[in-house]
Amino acid sequence: MTRSTDSDYLDRLIDTDALRRYLETTLGPADRLETEYHQEGQSNETLFLQWGDRDLVLRRPPAGATADSAHDVLREYRVIEALQDADVPVPRTVASCDDHGVIGADFYVMERCRGDVIRDEEPDRFGEPRYRQLVADRFIDTIADIHEIDPAAVGLDDLGHPDGYTERQIERWTDQLEWAFERTERERSVPLLREIADWLAANVPEEYDHTLVHGDYKLDNVMFAPGGGRDASPNERASDAREQSPEIEAVFDWELCTRGDPAMDLGWMLVYWPDPGDPEFEGQLFPQFLVRDGYPTRRELVDRYEDQTGRTFDHHRFYRTFGVFKMASACEMMYRRYLEGNANNETYPLMERRVPRLAERADRIRTGDEPL
Template identity: 60%
Template sequence: MTDDSEATTDDADYLDRLVDEDALRAYLTERLGSADRFAVHHHGEGHSNETLFVDWGDRELVVRRPPPGETAETAHDVLREYRVMDALQPTDVPVPTTVLDCEDHSILGSDFYVMERVAGDVLRSAEPERFETPEARQRVGEELVDTLAAVHGVDSDAVGLGEFGRPEGYTERQVERWTTQLGWAFERTADERTVPQLREVGDWLAANCPPDHEHALVHGDYKLDNVLFAPGTPPDLAAVLDWEMATLGDPLADLGWLLSYWRDPGDPDPATPELTATFMEREGYPTRRELVDRYEEATGIEYDHDRFYRALAVYKLAALGEMFYRRYLEGNSDDPLYPTMEDRVPALAERAKRIVEGEEPL
């Protein structure tokens, strides 16, 4: 048997912290049988859980694990991500095929799971050439909304996710949670500069939280660059990725999050250009209003309280950014995105205020 083992990454030391290749190979051999090819590649996109592409014989696999080092008790819960994808296998929601989950930290030093790799493209900063027609662009938006509707239509009890979260009071808890996270970040970042507009937005959200909402499986981070489109045309959404924030909650929070990243022609410049694609401003892509209309038709759920849900989305992103900024100031990250939050978070706060005041309408 030939050994074609290799590892490619810009930072070999970091890859060594992510994966013990000998231990992983032994684990896969025990569970899947031997393979004459084994190669590990670090996929560097994203700022949360780590993704490793693994060639195993003629199979292309993906290993997902938390970043190395200590994490909060409920942060980076990759086995939660595995559980929801495994439960969704027989549903109409497109997800990668799950393979293995592992709680044995002697292998990689953390929980991890294995899934099949799905071929295709993530539309992160640009659209593939095959989608550069008005018809294809329209279909990208339709596929995105139709798939979100499918997520929200899942019978959670039927697939074993009936106890996956507490949908009652989800939206109110979201406001409370992100206000608390923001307060933690401000303990350190206020020494550098303050962002009083965020406190004002937080107070407005707490006072305007919808009293009731639908209950559904929610993804928690549903947006264009967390789905994958299959090769070829017309556009076919082949997989929804990054389920680590999934729970039972308010489906309109998912829709508001999606809309907060979607661009219409004539929108103000992005508050976070590093995280915001703008190609959907081109001819053919649906507008935010058209996405909402299609969602309402598919689900029967009316998208009320638009200002609340989109402002909540931007508030959450600002809180995340402020947490990034605190970690940068404390020397706990070398991610080049983190120091940009000194200016990006105030810009996000201004955007949230515009939404609240009706100056950035749907």
């Protein structure tokens, strides 16, 4: 999904002179500052920075009014900082800033990672069944590793409130949907989403585990290392990449991370993992190549997770229905931002039709017509 690079919108994201002064004070002087707007993703804004000979990344909220809790970049920075030495790959942090006098919003800077983010198509080097299985294995093993982290051991034992987490997630995304509806219902309404919200609120599991949860775990929020893996030497990485086992370089987009119900991560992750025979969905929101020979089914992904963690994915219709409902709410927020002129993304106007289709999919899952 590609964002337009309209200069007026980019000017709202960053004040280059102010950023230069901040970087000089924080990191020391450099002979050049170059910025590049990253044109993928749908959450916080990402800009690549060249500060002297350092390759950096700046993360900040989108311009304009948003539901604030959905774009908490300083929370994201805190989590990534806490996980620097954990058994989960994350980018190296550099600095964070809550002074809106610099670029008009909270932001942070991290080192830039290199590798493959699998979004619309698989890399050629993974285009064989044996590598596809390994990609899926690394992907599911990493979320299992996240759920096995002891929050206290990494200084995140005060992050969020795990009791009542699932109930609050339903309330939160229902509230954000209603925030979006305040504007979008002037164009068209999606009453089925309110019906699904009521069903979710009435069907929360009575008990669930408490772990660290990512909050937005999906295939295009991880980066696979160049050939040879993240710890390989340059010579090893330069060898035939197709003969290298896929390894995850970094997990991104931690702004929704908290302590809560790990099954919520699974329900969200599975929204983006199609099975052969699934109904076609207009607009290719989901990576259709995942049905090729070698990639596991949703059920097989869950089986591996259960083997890795010892947990069982009970109440999967609830969690998968919530995953689609959450996506529909997020997409409706994008549609409001488009209608109000606070986004410059060519996909946002398409949400007028996509959100009703997502509501239909959530309904199919809750009624059992799209099984695990």
